[in-house]
Amino acid sequence: MDTPQELEWYLRDHLFRQSGKGRTQFERSVIAAEMVSLYLRYRQYDPQELSRSMDPVLDRLISVQVLRQNGDTLEIEGQLVRMQCSKCFYVNYLVEKEQKSCQRCGVSELHEFPKKRL
Ligand SMILES: [Zn+2]
Known part of the structure; x- marks a missing residue:
């Protein structure tokens, strides 16, 4: 399993690429599954396991105000x-x-x- 730093990098990469397509909102419950389907690196991962590993990473990004959470919805704070x-x-x-x-x-x-x- 990736370290939290590696996970955070790929998560930021995912957010960046999606926001480049005009997307600003993400669902916390499915974001890990999205990354499993989009990244070769995570293709073999169990989405639920990846989701559990990503929880502290997401919490950290919310605490440093890169992301804002409202219910299941995550939104990037700016660009x-x-x-x-x-x-x-x-x-x-x-x-x-x-x-x-x-x-x-x-x-x-x-x-x-x-x-x-x-
Ligand atoms: Zn450097």
């Missing part, structure tokens, strides 16, 4: 942006109000990813 760390190249998914620092190494030199061509 997720994808930013790559200039030092370790980790790809971060952050909402506007989160500190713009790398979630892996902590430096604050992040740039948009992929880089915009001039």
Whole structure:
């Protein structure tokens, strides 16, 4: 099973990709099953087991106000942006109000990813 950090990364990736399609709402009870069907990485996982592992991750994202929960509905607080760390190249998914620092190494030199061509 993935670590909570890995799960959080894939969850943020999922939220980012879906929000790129204009979707802002997710159902907490089925979000793990969605990821099992969409991610090769989770294809072999039991959705209920993944859901249990994701519970503390979802709770954390709600507590840091990346997500807002209303009943079974989860909503992204604003817009997720994808930013790559200039030092370790980790790809971060952050909402506007989160500190713009790398979630892996902590430096604050992040740039948009992929880089915009001039
Ligand atoms: Zn970094």
